[in-house]
Amino acid sequence: MVSIVDSAIEKYLRSFAPGRPDFMLEMEKYAEENYVSIIPPEVAQFLTFLIHTNRSCNVLEIGTAIAYSTIWLAWAVEPRDGHITTIEINDRRAETAIQNIKTAGLDNRITLLKGHAVDIIPELKDSYDFIFIDAAKGQYGWFFEELYPRLVPGGLLVSDNVLAEGLVVLADEQLRHRQKTSVRRLRDYLKMITTHPGLETTVIPLGDGIAVSLKR
Numbered sequence: 001m002v003s004i005v006d007s008a009i010e011k012y013l014r015s016f017a018p019g020r021p022d023f024m025l026e027m028e029k030y031a032e033e034n035y036v037s038i039i040p041p042e043v044a045q046f047l048t049f050l051i052h053t054n055r056s057c058n059v060l061e062i063g064t065a066i067a068y069s070t071i072w073l074a075w076a077v078e079p080r081d082g083h084i085t086t087i088e089i090n091d092r093r094a095e096t097a098i099q100n101i102k103t104a105g106l107d108n109r110i111t112l113l114k115g116h117a118v119d120i121i122p123e124l125k126d127s128y129d130f131i132f133i134d135a136a137k138g139q140y141g142w143f144f145e146e147l148y149p150r151l152v153p154g155g156l157l158v159s160d161n162v163l164a165e166g167l168v169v170l171a172d173e174q175l176r177h178r179q180k181t182s183v184r185r186l187r188d189y190l191k192m193i194t195t196h197p198g199l200e201t202t203v204i205p206l207g208d209g210i211a212v213s214l215k216r
């Protein structure tokens with residue numbers, strides 16, 4: 001993955017990331033060895049900060065992978081006895097996530113829903129005060145339409161990977177054919193959430209780019 005943050009700065013920032021148990025370090029190693037893209041610790045630290053600041057309790061995550069971010073989110077809501085609902089389409093990853101959640105002792109705090117978010121989100125009856133989107137970038141716009149009504153006023157919508165390793169700033173002819181559609185959709189998504197009258201959005205060049213939107 002190409003970093004949008006200077007690598008020396010990134011390394012320096014990472015030195016301030018919170019300590020974590022060995023099983024989390026093992027998950028980081030597993031992710032690297034198996035090409036699973038997970039949030040870096042400094043992004044986990046930022047999400048934790050947002051959850052504490054906003055006193056979030058009921059969290060929805062789209063894109064569990066192996067539950068690395070899910071575990072960070074669960075720790076962040078622990079002081080308010082909160083809950084995480086997380087969705088993963090890939091069966092193998094979902095099974096690994098279930099094992100990792102067990103290892104973390106967080107089975108009671110996390111509900112993992114296996115399947116396509118496009119099918120699952122419309123079935124969700126709950127409202128959420130923190131929504132983390134970290135799945136297929138080309139689908140963020142569709143997710144948003146379904147998620148916006150499920151976000152409480154004052155709640156936060158956090159969208160990950162919105163700078164797509166810097167691809168969003170390249171001219172179309174510099175993009176590979178297969179990148180064009182998802183990058184165009186991502187640009188449209190960013191435009192939509194930064195101009196939406198119901199949201200206050202800021203884009204932060206941390207990790208692979210994080211958009212934080214507050215629902216008015």
Ligand SMILES: C[S@@+](CC[C@H](N)C(=O)[O-])C[C@H]1O[C@@H](n2cnc3c(N)ncnc32)[C@H](O)[C@@H]1O
Pocket residue numbers: 037038039062063064065066067068069070087088089090093115116117118134135136139
């Ligand atoms: C970037 S990874 C998530 C990383 C994880 N949030 C973390 O930081 O530890 C994206 C995950 O989203 C899943 N995904 C992609 N599209 C999805 C969809 N439509 N519904 C559910 N999961 C999806 C992928 O299988 C992948 O495991």
